[in-house]
Amino acid sequence: MxxxxxxxxxxxxxxxxxxxxxxxxxxxxxxxxxxxxxxxxxxxxxxxxxxxxxxxxxxxxxxxxxxxxxxxxxxxxxxxxxxxxxxxxxxxxxxxxxxxxxxxxxxxxxxxxxxxxxxxxxxxxxxxxxxxxxxxxxxxxxxxxxxxxxxxxxxxxxxxxxxxxxxxxxxxxxxxxRMPHTPAIADARPGHTGAKGGGGLRALLGHRAMVQLCVLGFVLFFACYGQFESGLAAYGTEAAGIEPSTLGMALAANTAVIVAAQFLVLRFVERRRRSRVIAAVGLIWAVAWLIAGYAGLGHGSQAMATAAFITTYGLFGLGEAMLSPTVAPLVADLAPESMVGQYNSAFALVKQLALAVGPAVGGPMGAALHGPYIVTFVLFSLGISVLALRLGRSLTALQDHPYGMRSRVVARHAPEERATAGTAA
CATH class of the missing domain: 1.20.1250.20 (MFS general substrate transporter like domains)
Structure with a gap:
């Protein structure tokens, strides 16, 4: 590793x-x-x-x-x-x-x-x-x-x-x-793996939770990564009057928040259901887009607009730090043992599609349709929360909250094991 x-x-x-x-x-x-x-x-x-x-x-x-x-x-x-x-x-x-x-x-x-x-x-x-x-x-x-x-x-x-x-x-x-001969991956998958009746693309498309996660992933990447260097940058320079050099500062703030917060948010992530963590990211990003709207559509000073724009990128970074330990392990837990590569590749393909479509849609909107652009992506962010909560209903308890399930299992069985050991002694 x-x-x-x-x-x-x-x-x-x-x-x-x-x-x-x-x-x-x-x-x-x-x-x-x-x-x-x-x-x-x-x-x-x-x-x-x-x-x-x-x-x-x-x-x-x-x-x-x-x-x-x-x-x-x-x-x-x-x-x-x-x-x-x-x-x-x-x-x-x-x-x-x-x-x-x-x-x-x-x-x-x-x-x-x-x-x-x-x-x-x-x-x-x-x-x-x-x-x-x-x-x-x-x-x-x-x-x-x-x-x-x-x-x-x-x-x-x-x-x-x-x-x-x-x-x-x-x-x-x-x-x-030297890779292990037996992959250490069998844990949260349900017994039927969601892939009966065939393999490959047909099995993946027949796996409801994975399809829902791919749809959610497309919206996630479209509403965030697909806007960083296209629509949001165009909106900042055209509507908010942000200097091009400020874009570099905003991206630096995004990276700094990720680096600083990545391990700080782990305890928060591990204690909560994955679907609710993703839903919380949608709310954080909705706030980020509202702050970006203030930067471009408000009546504050240029300094306030600049600060608001950098804050937007920082909030995006906080959401990314929460997603990284949540989404990728969930893809792994949904995949049948023989299809881990295909599930990872399918999710990477969804991400790439979002990164291709995002700039094509967001760029022209961010440059010319300032109000509709902000409203659109506030709604997309709220849509992330809705899709995440719906996904949670399709996940098993162990897939949605693996750490919580393990702690409850340990708490339930530990006294019984000790009693058995005492009887044997």
């Missing part, structure tokens, strides 16, 4: 070097124009959508370890190709390799964490993964910003080379991991 988490942190560190500067690199440094830069970002996302439907079955058949190593090598090749690309064809091809490789890593890493963790440690394992990812992205972006120079294409080659090196380190670390 330590090696998996170390590799996860290093790959996030490498991504942080380049992702914030990809648009600038293609449009300005390589002088290929804004249209090509937009196409590169679209290809980056579409490549993920193309490979994820096939990733889960491969993970379940071959195991997550070879899939992760192959994805890391593919991403390293894409990063190196991007660093030397000088034509439209070359940058688009590099983006396809990089997008496909990084997308496959997500469900492979998630499955490795599930295989390598006992059920009672899984919540903290996924919380640590999310913490290290954000820490790596933040540090990578900070150092990358110090190294990058638009007047020197060589500085971008250095960034992409560092990114490729991090992916190669991830592959090397993964190659030293």
């Amino acid at each position: 330590r090696r998996i988490q170390a590799g996860n942190a290093l790959s996030a560190f490498g991504l942080g070097f380049t992702v914030p500067y990809l648009y600038v690199y293609v449009a300005q440094v390589r002088d290929l124009g804004a249209t090509t830069a937009g196409a590169v970002l679209a290809v980056f996302a579409m490549a993920a959508l193309a490979v994820l439907p096939f990733t889960g079955r491969t993970i379940d058949r071959r195991g997550p370890l070879p899939v992760l190593i192959g994805a890391a090598l593919l991403a390293a090749l894409g990063a190196l190709a991007m660093g030397v690309a000088g034509s439209v064809t070359a940058v688009v091809g590099a983006a396809a390799l990089l997008g496909a490789g990084t997308a496959v890593m997500q469900p492979a890493l998630a499955t490795m964490i599930v295989w390598s963790s006992a059920p009672d440690a899984r919540t903290r394992a996924f919380a640590l993964q999310f913490f290290l990812q954000n820490l790596g992205l933040g540090i990578g972006g900070l150092i990358g910003g110090l190294l990058v120079d638009e007047s020197r294409p060589g500085s971008f080659l250095l960034l992409f080379s560092i990114e490729a090196a991090m992916f190669l380190v991830l592959a090397a670390i993964a190659a030293t991991v």
